[in-house]
Amino acid sequence: MDWAHPKLLLLALPAFALLLWFESRSVHPMAGLRKRLLLIVRAVIVLLALLALAGPARVTQTGKKALGIIVDASQSMGEEGLTKALNAAQAVQKQAGGSAETFLVRLGSQPELLNTDTPLDLKQQLQWQKDRGGDSHYSAAIDYALALFPAGASRDLVVIGDGHETRGSLLAAARDAAVSGTRLHAMPIAGPQKPDARVLQLAPNRSRLTEGATLKLTAQLESTIEAQGTLKLYENGVQVEQRSVSLKPGKPQSETFTRTPGVRNIYKYRAVLEGIAGDTLPANNDALTLVDVRGRLRLLYIESDPTEGQYLMQAMEKEGVQLELRQPGGIPSTLDALSGYDGIVISDVPAHQLGEPTMNAMRDYVDKLGGGLVMLGGPQSFGVGGYYRTPIEEILPVRLKSPDEEEKQSAAVALVIDRSGSMAGEKLEMAKSAAIATAEVLGKNDFIGVFAFDSEAHVVAPMTRLTSTAAVAGQIAAVASGGGTNLQPAFEQARTALQRVKAKVKHMIILTDGQTSGGGYEGLASQCRGEGMTVSTVAIGEGSHVALLQAIASAGGGQSYSTMDAATITRIFTQDTLMHTGRMIREEPFQSKYAEKHPMLAGFDNWETTTPALLGYVKTLRKSTAQIPLVTDLGDPLLAHWRFGLGKVTAFTSDAKSRWASLWITRWPGFSRFWSQVLRETARPPQGRHMDLSAETDGDEARLRVDLQEDAGTRANDARVDAEIFFVAADALGAPLKMLQKIPLSQSGPGLYEGSFRPDQPGVYLVRAQSGAEMVSAGLVHNPSSEASLGTVNEALLQEAVKITGGTLMTSAALPDLSTTRAVQYVELWPPLVIALLLLFLLDVGIRRWEHVQGIWEMFTARGKASTP
Known part of the structure; x- marks a missing residue:
């Protein structure tokens, strides 16, 4: 017994319960026995209806046998191979005799049924092989043969050939045969090896x-x-x-x-x-x-010095790469504005000039839009550019702290921070955060001291060796605002503290947001410089005395910064600290070394002997999963690359300008090609912004798959996605593409749309998928015949195919054992159930209309009596 839909039988109990409920609500004046009889009849009717809908069938064993034979008549078999295959097929067919119903199918580009009632004409078969044997399409022949088996017979299929398929999938066809209860046998026969x-x-x-x-x-x-x-x-x-x-x-x-x-x-x-x-x-x-x-690559090139930026722009113009030069202040700061570029190049621009919103947008551009980012070195880049603990550092393939083994000299840093009443709120909190970040970028052998001032000087953290960053951070966090503004006492305290400490490098950073009382600051700064100290200043807000702070920095040999955004203070402090402690930059000639194979260096086989020296770089550390194709002579990363999210990021710790790369620009012919390969490898691949398309051959079908997004982080559902199929024949590649069809793609998952078409002719197929304004294309090639007269058998493929179905790999033209294949016949049982249901329905009507039945009966009996003499 077998059932098509057995789960429908589960409805019987709810249906019986519903009948009982109807019966209890019935107000028909019917006798009790009659009422119960009607309920039983209706219950049986419901049961018969459910049984019929469930599709019962009686499975019976039959002795009927059927044997299909497939002969490989493709060109790879040649005349000799085809003759051997046909003789073997006829021998098997003869052995089957009358014990099994047989048929013969030949395979090539398309399968065809052979008439075996008359002797086969070998010349006709060879002509067919020449005309239609350009492919070995095993799967199509098996599918064709499966449709020829008579009902109620066992199903055995013998494949005779070399097993070298050129189209479709024999294994997929074998799995379909196994599901249908067909055993597949294979007889390996190959043609001779011919000149090919x-x-x-x-x-x-x-x-x-x-x-x-x-x-x-x-x-x-x-x-x-x-x-x-x-x-x-x-x-x-x-x-x-x-x-x-x-x-x-x-x-x-x-x-x-x-x-x-x-x-x-x-x-x-x-x-x-x-x-x-x-x-x-x-x-x-x-x-x-x-x-x-x-079209040409289009990258945003951010460079603080437009004159220096011309070197890379001119080189890329030769290579067909378009660089759009922008200076800090004119940089797109939104994700939407950045999305129009294939990549971003940041060259020697400090982090505080980019700003937090722009850096966040750049991180999302790489992570979510698949964009590319290249950071070049310079005195204001990487760690010395203040990128420590920024969104840019997060996506870089290098860490921005210098290697510990390179810390050959200790440094002492004094931070002098305005804590007057005007600094209350965000300004002071950012200043404290910047002081803590400064402590974090210093090494364990360095010294730090933090001094605050209002009307008076306050020692927040005395000058001491940085053994515990947490301890210093706790002292800094306790600073509160209040009082006036007088820089001089704190300035002198910081100077005295630096004088007393034994450190090779001594540096002071002063931050204030207002006008300060006192005087003699320039002279004090000059004295500091004469004592081996450097002094930098940071002016925050409109009320700060910018001119005085610039003069102090000039006299003290440091840098002067001015910002309106308190959020940039941390970047400025870390940048200035790393710049003046001196260990992040190495400025001396060195020869770069080839470290790892990478597409960026394709064609540069003799790197170390052909490239001139570079004159400096910014020190960094490698992140664990990054690729490092180039290193410096000391083993520090020079060229680093990795994937971040959907995009790629490359770091080059030297520069592409006259400061460190002057010899590369003037003496190396490969300068343009090298940077072209770096930028092309990093840039976003030419795809739709929120749409991707893949086209792959699966047997005889071409499967199309579109991944669609509404924005960078949301998949697009319930969208309309159409695919246009264009074609050009293999022998007419110069002709324009001809449109074949347009097919809708159906959604199969979140943001995933799929469809298929059949590439019948050899040639090139272009698929162009579109959804709204998004459009992307992909190519699919259906190559001409790949038949080959190898004179060999793909025994591994044939063995795997017969194993899937439980068949045998035959060594001779012997009839396979047909007795083990199950021959069953299904007898549908729903027709008698429907007839019984109809008869019970008439009985139901009779019970409900019993008075009418009695009246009709009495009328017939009365007529009978009247007609009796």
Whole structure:
């Protein structure tokens, strides 16, 4: 017994309960026995209806046998192989005799049923092999054969051939056969190895690139003979290159072509092997591929000195990369504004000039939009640029503290902070946060002292060796605001503290937001400089005495900063501290060293002997998962790269300007190419902003998959996504793409839309998916025939296929054991159930209308009596 929908039987109990409820509510004047009889009849009717809907069937064993035979008639079998396969098929069919119903199917590009009532004409079979045997489509032949089995018979299928499939999936077809109860057997027979040379595939190193980028196309060749020939490359139907090739039997060979597509377009490439003497299968001598070339890269180039920025801009102009130069202050600060760029280059710009909102937008641009970020070194970049504990540091592949082993000199830093009443609130809190961050960037051998001032001086943290950052942080956190403004006492206290400490580097930072009483500050700063100290100043807010603070910094040999945003104080403090303690920058000539293989360094095989020296860099530490293609002579990271979220980030700790890279600019011919490869590898790939498309071959189908987002973090659901399919034939790549069809894609998951189409003809298919204003394209290549007269059998594939179905791998043309295959017949039981239901329905009507039945009966009996004489 078998059921189509057995779960429907679970409705019986609720249905009976409903009948009882109706019966209890009935007000029909019916006798008790009649009422109970009606209830029983109706219950049986409901039960019969549910049984019929559940689809019962009686499964019976039958002795009926059926055997299908599939013969590989593709060109790879050759005349000899096809003859052997047909003879084996006829031998198996003869052994089956009358014990099993048999049929014969030949496979090639399309399967076909053979008439076995008359003797097979070998010449006709060979002609069919020549005309329609260009592919070995095993899966189509199995699907075709499964539809030919008669009902109620056992199902065994014998496949005779070499197992070298060129289309579809034999294993997928075997799984379908197993589900249908069909056993698959295989008889390996191969044709002779014949003179044959072929192009296995033409593979690009990337399927999408931008104008002017270098493209590598690799043709894989294979041959059964030793031969000389010519390999030609066609670009959009026009021959662009050719070369002589020498093929050896059984030795695969690769030939790589280099192209530089200069115009935005869909490029169709075809590799053709010609001039092979005695080649018996010329149909497999070419291969196709498709490359989508987008417009030039457009990157935002942030550089504080426009004159110095011209070196990199001119170099990239030669390489077809567009750099849009902006100075701090004119930088897009929103995610939407940054999304129009393929990447961002930050060159020697301090963090406080970017600002917190812009850095947050840049982090999200990389993380959520898949953008690229390149940071170049300089005296105001990385750690010395104040990027410590910023959103930019989070996404960089390097850490911004200098290596501990490089701390050859101790430093002492004195922080002099205004705590007057005007500093109350955010200003003072940010100043305290900046002081704590300064302590964190110093080493364990360094000294720090924190002094606050209002009308008087206050020692917050006395000058001491930094053994515990937490202890200093606790002292700083206790500072409160109040009083007037007099810098001089605290200035002198800080100077005295620095004089007493034994440190190689001594530096003071003064922060205030107002006018200060007292005088002689410039002279005091000059004395500090004469004693080996440097003094920097930070002016915050409109009321600060900027001119005085600038004069103090000038006299003290430090830097003067002015900001209106209290949030930038931390960046300024850490930047200034790392700059003046001196251990973050190394300015002396060094030779960069090749450390790890990376696409950025493709083509630079003799790096250390061909590149000039660099003159300086900013010290950093490698993050654990980052790639470091280049290092300095001391092993510090020079070029670092990693993925962050959806995007990529690259750090180059030297610069691309005249300060440290002057020898690279003037003496190295590879300067432009190197930076072009760095920027292209880091930049966002040419895709839709919130849309991605993949097209892959799955058997005979091409599967399309679109990933769609509403914004950077939200998947788009219930959207309309359509795909247009364009085509150009393999032998007409110079022709324009012809539109074949437009198909809607259905949603299969959150933001995921899928569809399929069947690529029937050899050639190039372009798929363009669109949803609203978003559009993205992908290419799919259906190569010409890859039949090959190898003279071998793919026994591993055949073995796996028969294993899936429980079949056998046959060693001779013997009839497989058909007795173990189950032959069953399903007899549907719902028709008699429906008939019984209808009869019970008539009985139900009779019980409900029993008075009418009695009246009719009395009328007939009365007529009978009247007619009796």
